[in-house]
Amino acid sequence: MPGENFDLRTTPQETAVIADAAVGDLAQRLAHRLLAGPPHPAPDDPAQALALLHVLAQLQHAAERLQREAAVAAARAGAGYPQLGAACGMTRQGARRRWPGLYHHSDETPTEHPMMTTPARPFDVLLVEDDVADAMLIEEALSERGARNLVQVTDGVAALEHLRTPGNPRPDLIVLDLNMPRMNGRELLKVLKTDEDLQTIPVVVLTTSTAPGDVTDAYSSHANAYVTKPVNLDEFERAVQSIDAFYLDTAARPRP
Numbered sequence: 468m469p470g471e472n473f474d475l476r477t478t479p480q481e482t483a484v485i486a487d488a489a490v491g492d493l494a495q496r497l498a499h500r501l502l503a504g505p506p507h508p509a510p511d512d513p514a515q516a517l518a519l520l521h522v523l524a525q526l527q528h529a530a531e532r533l534q535r536e537a538a539v540a541a542a543r544a545g546a547g548y549p550q551l552g553a554a555c556g557m558t559r560q561g562a563r564r565r566w567p568g569l570y571h572h573s574d575e576t577p578t579e580h581p582m583m584t585t586p587a588r589p590f591d592v593l594l595v596e597d598d599v600a601d602a603m604l605i606e607e608a609l610s611e612r613g614a615r616n617l618v619q620v621t622d623g624v625a626a627l628e629h630l631r632t633p634g635n636p637r638p639d640l641i642v643l644d645l646n647m648p649r650m651n652g653r654e655l656l657k658v659l660k661t662d663e664d665l666q667t668i669p670v671v672v673l674t675t676s677t678a679p680g681d682v683t684d685a686y687s688s689h690a691n692a693y694v695t696k697p698v699n700l701d702e703f704e705r706a707v708q709s710i711d712a713f714y715l716d717t718a719a720r721p722r723p
Contacts, residue, residue: 479556490526497522538566547611563603589616590715593629593638595655596673597621597647601696605642605673608707623650627658630665638668640714642707643690645674645681653684660689669714673707 477485498518538551552562592615596602602619609615616636620626627650629635641659645652652672659665669691674681677695685693694710697703714720 490523494519494522494526535566538562548607559607563607590640591616591636591638592618592711592715593626593641594619595621595623595626595641595647595652596644598644601644604700604703605707608704609711612708612711622647623652623655623658626650626655639720640711641668641670642710643670643672643674645672645676645685653681653688656685656688656690669718669720671710671714673710 498515498521501522502514502518534555541551541554548559548562551566552559555562555565557565592609594602594605594617596605596619606617606619609617618629618638620629626641630638643652643656650658652674656670656672659668659670666689671692671694672685672690673694673696675696682693691714692710694706697706
């Protein structure tokens with residue numbers, strides 16, 4: 468992936484020392500310029516320290532703005548949250564919290580991922596998942612592979628409403644959890660695969676359940692695949708990307 472590796476001539480600790488020195492020098496010079504009083508205030512006068520604090524606060528705000536711009540530029544060039552986090556010494560979850568919305572999904576309308584080279588038509592994915600954390604991980608894994616119109620709904624009733632609303636795009640893939648309120652994934656799968664208008668849409672069950680009965684029932688209801696959610700975050704991401712790679716890049720899809 469572009470941007471996955473980047474080489475610096477310094478360690479993070481050495482970079483921090485250099486940055487502290489440069490920012491400290493700049494802040495001191497700006498504080499001197501902002502003070503209207505004598506260049507060397509009395510030792511018990513807090514003016515110099517307060518001016519320095521003011522300048523440092525403004526520099527922090529400026530750095531945050533510039534960080535956001537750099538994160539957007541890196542994402543547009545192909546970097547994902549793992550790479551953004553690594554560049555800042557944080558986890559990918561920390562990078563997501565710092566810069567939300569670089570790869571955005573909605574439970575109302577599909578949003579095209581703007582950071583990748585766009586194919587002739589962005590793939591439409593319907594995610595039926597009520598777990599917010601899992602939905603975010605799935606969103607991230609899909610967005611790192613290319614342009615995706617991702618719509619998330621939280622139960623089977625909402626999924627059917629979306630699928631049957633005139634004008635909504637027909638999904639190229641449905642990723643389905645099993646355990647949800649109102650209409651669960653088992654019930655929704657049976658409806659999908661007995662509906663002449665919807666039965667040809669590939670449905671992949673992605674769930675925490677490893678129960679043999681759930682696996683058998685899913686395939687008996689004509690699920691296209693059954694995948695158990697890995698506990699490890701990296702394995703979870705790879706599992707989602709493998710589903711995406713097969714059904715959206717490799718497998719032939721029926722015409723609408």
